[in-house]
Amino acid sequence: MQRPGRVREVFLAFLRLGVTSFGGPVAHLGYFRDDLVVRRKWMDDRAYADLVALCQFLPGPASSQVGFAMGLQRAGILGALAAFLAFTLPSAVLMVAFAGGAALLGGPVAAGVISGLQIVAVAIVAQAVGGMARTLAPDGPRAGIAVIGLALALLLPGAPGQLGALAVGVVGGLALLRRASEASSPAMPAFGVPRPVAVVCLVLFAVGLVGLPVLAGATGSGTVAFVDAFFRAGALVFGGGHVVLPLLQAGVVEPGWVSPEAFLAGYGAAQAVPGPLFTFSAYLGAVSLAGPGGVAGAAIALAAIFLPGFLLLTGVLPFWDAVRDRPRVRAAMRGTGAAVVGILGAALYAPVFTTAVTGPGSLLLAVVGFVLLTAFRMPAWAVVLVGAAGGVVLAFT
Known part of the structure; x- marks a missing residue:
């Protein structure tokens, strides 16, 4: 599995992508294709499409998993x-x-910037919900699964509601979506x-997913609970990107480790930087009251949230060809995707809208951000800057 002569090449290629890839996981996959498939020819389009399909089916950060697998090959x-670190x-x-x-930072300007970042998160998540609904819940059965998932996630806050929604997605997919046909894919x-x-x-x-919460409860260790929160978020998020928001909110805001205001400010800032949205975990690890905090907390949170997705991808790669075209697997995958729409x-x-929108001014700014994203196709990082400026204006009015 070792090809040391190419490690430097992989690192430099993904470092370039890590500093230039704005726009979220879907955009990242486009950047990967342009640079690594079309220009560098590391694999062909059919193999790349199949790899992307696998990573979208598995929980975890899809674009980072694709990059990890391409670096592995x-x-x-x-x-x-090298691909993971550089990206x-x-x-x-x-x-x-x-x-x-x-x-x-302190004072009204800093408070306005943080408030603006919280408000612009409303527009960004709303755009993500709309786009995912069009793709993952385009018909009656899947829209119904999404609505049930939404109800469970709202009525049962935290992990119980999210796991219940995913279970409904699996059961609903198996019951309602097995008749949909899928063309066979080429071998990877x-x-x-x-x-x-x-x-x-x-x-x-499996040991991490089941054993960490047991160990945290048995020892009462805040550090183990901290690691478990991020590992569980990385292990249970289907769809990657913005979908990690409710899992992280349940993991760090509900226990009181991070305030809702700090959580949304960091989420807004995460839209203005390149690379994977999962690096939001580094911010949370740095400011969390649990764990070591600072750079050490950021490193632990980052490793914990990415690790389960990489373990699962590496574990599945040798077996994927044998199961991916089975109707049950395809049906469960479609049902789970619809449930993810409801969770998001x-x-x-809650917490995005209820925390950020506190009056007519903040609602107007959120609507402006949404229109800039959807109608004017403005990149997310630019909308974040508009939101930060708007937050400062609201702070002085």
């Missing part, structure tokens, strides 16, 4: 790690810097993962 396990570190460093700066290229290694990765994923819709209401 190109230069073995060191290439996979992730630029935005993670910026988010930790924002965490430190936000704690030092070999990634060099031996089956024993894959099994170990799957076991580690619930997060749009």
